[in-house]
Amino acid sequence: MLCSIVLALAALRAGLAIRRARLARRPRPRGARQRHVRLAKPAVALILVGFMAGPVSAVLLRGWTAFATLHGVVGTIAAGCFAAAAIHGRRLQRGGEASRSAHALLSGIALLAAALAAVAGFVLLP
Ligand code: HEM
Numbered sequence: 001m002l003c004s005i006v007l008a009l010a011a012l013r014a015g016l017a018i019r020r021a022r023l024a025r026r027p028r029p030r031g032a033r034q035r036h037v038r039l040a041k042p043a044v045a046l047i048l049v050g051f052m053a054g055p056v057s058a059v060l061l062r063g064w065t066a067f068a069t070l071h072g073v074v075g076t077i078a079a080g081c082f083a084a085a086a087i088h089g090r091r092l093q094r095g096g097e098a099s100r101s102a103h104a105l106l107s108g109i110a111l112l113a114a115a116l117a118a119v120a121g122f123v124l125l126p
């Protein structure tokens with residue numbers, strides 16, 4: 001999970017470079033869009049796989065009740081925001097400019113929640 005969060009941070013960096021160029025009315029850096037999407041897609045996919053594996057492992061290996069931890073709750077918020085950001089990202093890719101601010105906002109909230117989940121996840125480690 002730590003690796004996928006680092007990948008998402010790299011995607012955010014590329015996304016913010018695009019945003020800065022757009023706000024300064026400069027052309028976006030060469031290759032920035034491709035780099036952003038190339039990093040963001042696997043990051044979101046890995047995070048969603050990890051999100052599904054978490055409760056399976058918690059129930060089957062630890063005998064816990066699913067989603068009974070702060071980590072589980074914050075992780076669910078993060079996963080939901082990443083999924084919604086990815087949907088808006090797809091729309092942006094297809095030219096739907098109206099999705100831009102929702103994409104940026106959702107991806108920011110998603111990363112923040114993922115960082116909080118990471119902090120709340122370390123205490124759960126065996
Ligand atoms: C499947 C996942 C994703 C796809 C398909 C996607 C796609 C895109 C596209 C097409 C753009 C517009 C680029 C341009 O104007 O040339 C964009 C912008 C952006 N993306 Fe993503 N993205 C994804 C995930 C993420 C994630 C995970 C983050 C952050 C962690 C993120 C943060 C941003 C930001 C900050 C921008 C700039 C928005 C602006 O111009 O105001 N994206 N994304």
Ligand code: HEM
Pocket residue numbers: 001002047048050051053054055056057058059061062065066067068069070071072073074075076078079114117118119121122124125126
């Ligand atoms: C470095 C980051 C993370 C660490 C160290 C971590 C660690 C853990 C651990 C140790 C468990 C208990 C499962 C077990 O050991 O059997 C767990 C469960 C879980 N994790 Fe994570 N995790 C991290 C990030 C995330 C993120 C980013 C998400 C969401 C996108 C997430 C979602 C979940 C969920 C939903 C559960 C099930 C908890 C429950 O049912 O209450 N985790 N995680």
